[in-house]
Amino acid sequence: MNPTAAxxxxxxxxxxxxTRDSNMHFLAQELARVGIDLCEARIVPDRMQAIVRAVRELSAAHDHLFTSGGIGPTHDDITADAVAEALGRPLSVREDARAILQAHYDRSGIPLNEARLRMARIPEGAELIENPVSAAPGFSVGNVHVMAGVPRIFEAMVASLLPRLTGGTPLLSQSLxxxxxxxxxxxxxxxxxxxYPDLSxxxxxxxxxGAYGAHVVIRGADGARVGEAMTRLAALFPEDRAG
Amino acid sequence: MNPTAAxxxxxxxxxxxxTRDSNMHFLAQELARVGIDLCEARIVPDRMQAIVRAVRELSAAHDHLFTSGGIGPTHDDITADAVAEALGRPLSVREDARAILQAHYDRSGIPLNEARLRMARIPEGAELIENPVSAAPGFSVGNVHVMAGVPRIFEAMVASLLPRLTGGTPLLSQSLxxxxxxxxxxxxxxxxxxxYPDLSxxxxxxxxxGAYGAHVVIRGADGARVGEAMTRLAALFPEDRAG
Structure with missing residues (x-):
């Protein structure tokens, strides 16, 4: 069984x-590649209670929960607070995170003010996720991986994070x-x-x-089985295939 | 208070x-226009138990639940079954829905076979949602509005459905x-x-x-309040605006 995720x-x-989200689709493709099965996606507003409840439900139901958004310096960025509350862990400024921010802002000649320092608040026991784009780190705490919402930063954080997660068998698919x-x-x-009960x-x-058609997709972990089923499917519709 | 939706x-x-979903973003924009507040979005796989549970939770928590996908003729189209089970209503072929399909396929010279007839199965007490694109109707049952996943059909169904729902005060927004x-x-x-606790x-x-910036968005039902707050915001950052 592959690990599951939300x-x-x-x-x-x-x-x-x-705004139209693009992070869900990006992560879905990356997880498929490493054999982690994305089983659910949710979108909730920037409200403490909604985030806390969703974090609790989804982290309990799946091997991994990935979050996107709400870890910037402004008052509506409450994801770190919500994740800390959901998991019952204290949240405070951590020195290694502060040092990363300090070095980043020193290079740009920008002061590390109170708002920016909020981005160094990390729940106890978390592991940082590197942010090569704008320094402020994400973090993994328990099975919850907290990342930024800006797509370029989210994508860079996923690239930092995925190599340390254990994947499974990538799902293979063929389509007709x-x-x-x-x-x-x-x-x-x-x-x-x-x-083929083992395939989807x-x-x-x-x-x-004006023409009706369908893409039929066969998915499974066993490439030989997928190929065999696809051969039979193709034989059922010999003259209708295109492109 | 505006009606809420998921x-x-x-x-x-x-x-x-x-596939990258586009229906969520389309519906979010349409609901904002008529003053129905979209509070949550979920994506679940084509599995009975996952759909039943999500339908129960979301229809209980919100004034409206809109669904997208899984109402076609193939074996993986199980949304009607799941919604009927979630709400405890019998599901069977309904004559008006069958008549709509029969007329559509008669016009195209295509037989209304067993697979296609599945699309006339409607939960008891539902109201049909017109599908001007490919005939097979959606339906509203209780506060659950069941629509197709193909974006062109989903969008046409939303256009059929929205005029019969009671909206609220459209959220106004200004951005800087x-x-x-x-x-x-x-x-x-x-x-x-x-x-401004009444605004978001x-x-x-x-x-x-290489330049950092932000779009600041002020939202609320009262246009005068939004305008006043925006004037104060603009005065705080007089020389930094662009575009």
Missing amino acids: ILIIGDEILSGR RILRGEGEIAGPLAALAAD FGSYPFQQD | ILIIGDEILSGR RILRGEGEIAGPLAALAAD FGSYPFQQD
Whole structure:
């Protein structure tokens, strides 16, 4: 069994429609590559109670919880406080985190003021996640990995973090583009899927230039089984494939 | 108080990183326009137990729950079954939904086979949601609004559905682009926010061509208050604005 994971995205700006999240999709692709199964995603607003509850539920239900957003210097950045409360750990300025910030701001000639120092508050027992973009670190505490919301920083933190997590078997997938309506594909596909309980069969319809079709995706850990099922699928729809 | 809402997106293809969801962002913008507050979003896989639990939790916690995905004709389309189970309502082929499908497929000369007929299965007591794109309807049952995952169809269903929901006061927002690091903005912004407990103040950092800045967004139902707060914010950072 692969390790399981959830992602929690924190931010009013996503729920209000102002910003379109991209971190979920990025993380989903990275986790698939290393064999960690992303099982749930949630987006909650910048409100303490909502974050605390989601952190508790998701960290208890999965091997890993990744969070995105709310670790900057402004008053609406409350993720570190919420994660510390959810896990019952004290939160305070940590010297190694402060030193990272001090060095970063010294280089830029910018004072490490009270607001910026908030970014050095780390829950007890956490391990820092390096931020090569803007210095202020993320952190892993228990099975919760707390990262920034700005996509460039989130992506850099994921790159810092993933090598120290134990992955599983990457899910392999093959897909077939079939130029028939899903209503034609459904019957034969269900019968085929019943022969391969170890694989997952998904059908994703599209409509293009007036023609109906579907991408059928077969996923599984065993490449030979995926390939065998795909060969049978292709034989069921020999003249309908395209591209 | 505005009505509250959640969205539940159902689909392995989103969590596996294969597809990037766009329906959440679309719905967030539409709801903001009509004054329904989107408070949470979740993405779960095509698994019965996960969908049932999320439908129960989210429909109990909010005035509306909107779902996206899993109502097509294939074996992995189990949303109607899961919603019926979550709400304890029987699910069966309904004659008006069958008639809509029959007319649609008659026009195209395509048989209404067993797989396609699955799309006429509607929980007891539901109201249909029109689908002008591909006929197969969505439905509202209790406070749960069940719609397709294909973005063009989801968007058309939202357009069919929203006029019959009671909205609230649309949230107004004004934003200011400030060319200073968030660490400079944080202190004065927190002090200003404390003077306006009825408004929400968000700060969204960016980095562009080596310069740090933030979009500060002030949101609230009362346009005059938002305007007043924005005037004070702009006076705090007179020479830093851009764009």
